[in-house]
Amino acid sequence: MATQEILVLTYMKDGSLEPSGLELLNPATELSNQNGMQIGIAILGSEDESIAEECISKGADKVYLVSNDILKTYNSDAYVHAMTQVAAKIDPSIILISRNIEGRELAARVAFRLGTGLAQDCLEVSIDKETNRMLANRPVYGGSAIAIVDCQSDPQVAAIRPKAYEALEADTARTGEIELFEADIPENVIKVHTIETVAEEAEGIQLEDARIVVAGGRGLGGPEPFEQLGELAGLLDGAVGASRAAVDSGWIPHSQQVGLTGKTITPDVYITVAISGASQHMAGCTGSKVIVAINKDPEANIFKDAKYGIVGDWENILPALTETVRELTQS
Numbered sequence: 479m480a481t482q483e484i485l486v487l488t489y490m491k492d493g494s495l496e497p498s499g500l501e502l503l504n505p506a507t508e509l510s511n512q513n514g515m516q517i518g519i520a521i522l523g524s525e526d527e528s529i530a531e532e533c534i535s536k537g538a539d540k541v542y543l544v545s546n547d548i549l550k551t552y553n554s555d556a557y558v559h560a561m562t563q564v565a566a567k568i569d570p571s572i573i574l575i576s577r578n579i580e581g582r583e584l585a586a587r588v589a590f591r592l593g594t595g596l597a598q599d600c601l602e603v604s605i606d607k608e609t610n611r612m613l614a615n616r617p618v619y620g621g622s623a624i625a626i627v628d629c630q631s632d633p634q635v636a637a638i639r640p641k642a643y644e645a646l647e648a649d650t651a652r653t654g655e656i657e658l659f660e661a662d663i664p665e666n667v668i669k670v671h672t673i674e675t676v677a678e679e680a681e682g683i684q685l686e687d688a689r690i691v692v693a694g695g696r697g698l699g700g701p702e703p704f705e706q707l708g709e710l711a712g713l714l715d716g717a718v719g720a721s722r723a724a725v726d727s728g729w730i731p732h733s734q735q736v737g738l739t740g741k742t743i744t745p746d747v748y749i750t751v752a753i754s755g756a757s758q759h760m761a762g763c764t765g766s767k768v769i770v771a772i773n774k775d776p777e778a779n780i781f782k783d784a785k786y787g788i789v790g791d792w793e794n795i796l797p798a799l800t801e802t803v804r805e806l807t808q809s
Contacts, residue, residue, distance in 0.1 A: 697752025
């Protein structure tokens with residue numbers, strides 16, 4: 479019989495706890511407040527009790543430090559095996575995992591190994607008051623609608639979109655348990671080996687972390703206008719994004735793509751320039767607090783989601799907007 483526990487599955491990345499791990503303690507806490515279950519978090523590749531204590535201060539009741547030399551660097555086969563092993567031992571009622579780049583493959587494989595279903599790409603989770611089971615809200619039809627998924631198999635597993643929740647403030651008065659877990663990962667489990675890792679050199683603020691994002695679409699007509707977007711983004715301490723059409727045209731790297739097949743962002747302000755607002759693009763920015771749209775087509779889809787819309791040619795509007803921002807920031 480499953481334990482009355484909500485288990486967050488996460489891991490170390492570049493020497494630190496993967497950021498979405500702390501974010502997941504927020505929805506776990508919300509679920510716990512509704513069903514009274516305790517919250518556990520399993521961290522792959524760590525024996526650091528200071529990290530465990532941080533997790534306890536941000537909502538965890540119990541921290542499982544899962545160690546094995548293989549887990550020090552990411553390997554999907556090893557991570558799936560270790561996560562499945564931990565989950566099988568704890569036998570939780572609910573499992574939460576990030577739907578980040580790694581989570582897109584980990585969540586599905588772990589759920590399959592556990593013989594259960596998966597609610598993928600969730601924006602929100604809650605408890606059904608009548609059944610006491612988890613409900614998960616996820617975008618469908620390219621983000622134009624929200625489906626409510628009733629998790630009917632056990633354990634109930636949800637992969638939650640990064641930035642859908644913010645990490646909770648630390649409460650240093652909280653106490654919890656820390657347990658060391660030695661994962662058993664036989665060599666024959668590893669089917670894929672990493673030959674080389676090439677790190678992309680990041681410049682400026684990362685797209686996912688930016689409070690303000692300025693993004694351009696196919697309507698810009700070429701790569702040169704992205705320099706103007708970069709100028710505006712720089713004045714706002716923001717980052718530059720793009721639609722898939724602009725990326726497919728080779729005007730800007732895929733790492734800057736926002737949308738269903740790109741990155742999911744949740745900035746305070748999202749400024750779009752010459753982006754029509756296709757559902758696939760909007761799926762990546764629905765969490766934006768304010769959308770400002772610049773487009774010459776008054777019927778463009780983007781205006782349906784924008785709080786502020788400017789109809790006109792970007793060639794005239796963008797320079798004027800940039801100059802105004804420059805004056806305000808320098809005054």
